[in-house]
Amino acid sequence: MSESNIKIENVVASTELAEESKNMSEYNIKIENVVASTKLAEEFDLIKIEAEFEGAEYNKQKFPGLVYRVTDPKAAFLVFTSGKVVCTGAKNVADVHIVIGNMAKKLNGIGIETIADPEITVQNIVASADLHATLNLNAIAIGLGLENIEYEPEQFPGLVYRIADPKVVVLIFSSGKLVVTGGKSPAHCDQGVEVVRQQLDNMGLL
Incomplete structure (x- = not known):
């Protein structure tokens, strides 16, 4: 691989890392x-x-x-x-x-x-986050697949989303607030928030 290609890859990697850091602070992730x-x-x-x-x-x-x-x-x-x-x-x-x-x-x-x-x-690490958006939990429940979530608004106002990688559970609320639990490291909580953000963004629900 040429030196110029390595430099380009390093710039891309640095940009992605900076963007991820920005996302984490943007969503007020707090342990x-x-x-x-x-x-x-x-x-x-x-x-x-x-x-x-x-x-x-x-x-x-x-x-x-x-x-x-x-x-x-x-x-x-x-x-x-x-x-x-x-x-x-x-x-x-x-x-x-x-x-x-x-x-x-x-x-x-x-x-x-x-x-x-x-x-x-x-x-276990429990963290909170805020997507700064009003969410349609009914649409999210359908979009994420009923096999991956629990949503019974008569019993609990949040949607329970179980993520396989990282292995965490995210509680999603219509206010845009998230609670991440089950993480073994702060990075797991950050990744759990990012998975939810990407999923909702991909479905046009964020």
Whole structure:
């Protein structure tokens, strides 16, 4: 391939990337919640943690885990006797790593040994977006194919669209608002919004 062709391809790729970035900001894509899990210890004494952590809540009869909320960054933990911890409520993946690290230090501070460098798995990312258009959900339901969607306006005002790649679920509302759930990374949410935008644009419904 000639040098001139490579330069042309690079320009095209840069233009496409810039356009995609513009689209993502244009549609106000915002991460609302990141749910992640990890194993911080071989086991936890939840009664001890409840006694030592101010604001911790543990009622074995109602729920098998301890609930503990933090404010900087804002998140909530579900802590189980198995040593597993679920973190929810964070607004980005970086904050998940920060609050889990802080949690480990706090546990160490009350004499509980934790696993060094625990593997953190993002289970679900929920994001919102806005297509800035009024949508005809009946037409969208027909256009996307009834096998790919759930739309029962008597029970729920949004249309549920399941996308195979990336594997996410997008809730589409007539106001043009979208909610993307099931993503394992922020990129999955961005891609889910772009799939919906392209589909609606191709059908002339956007």
